[in-house]
Amino acid sequence: MQPVLPSWFKQRQGKAEPAGENMFRLTAPNMGEAFISIQRGENGLWSAALRQTADGPPLASSDAEFPTPVETWEAAFEFYRSCLVT
Numbered sequence: 001m002q003p004v005l006p007s008w009f010k011q012r013q014g015k016a017e018p019a020g021e022n023m024f025r026l027t028a029p030n031m032g033e034a035f036i037s038i039q040r041g042e043n044g045l046w047s048a049a050l051r052q053t054a055d056g057p058p059l060a061s062s063d064a065e066f067p068t069p070v071e072t073w074e075a076a077f078e079f080y081r082s083c084l085v086t
Helices: 007-011 069-084
Strands: 015-020 023-027 034-040 046-051 058-061
Touching: 007 069, 034 069, 046 069, 058 069
Parallel strands: none
Antiparallel strands: 015 023, 023 034, 034 046, 046 058
16 A cells, blocks of 8 residues: 655655555655555554665564554654654
8 A cells, every 4th residue: 555645755855665565665855765664463453664774673663553554654654754854
């Protein structure tokens, strides 16, 4: 499922490109590359993660607590904003 890009991300001229199943590579001028992803847990709920490399350790992640992918993508973008946007 494709995420809905937040308005603040568009204003920073950010781009999101698919980088695997439920993973997107984020780029923007004056910003480092980052990867956001979502995953469905065993309980049927979704979790979000932010990484600096596609296979690196998470900089931020959530438990499987979101009921829909849309809410989970929003959480992933919030991780990006709070951890990497200055």
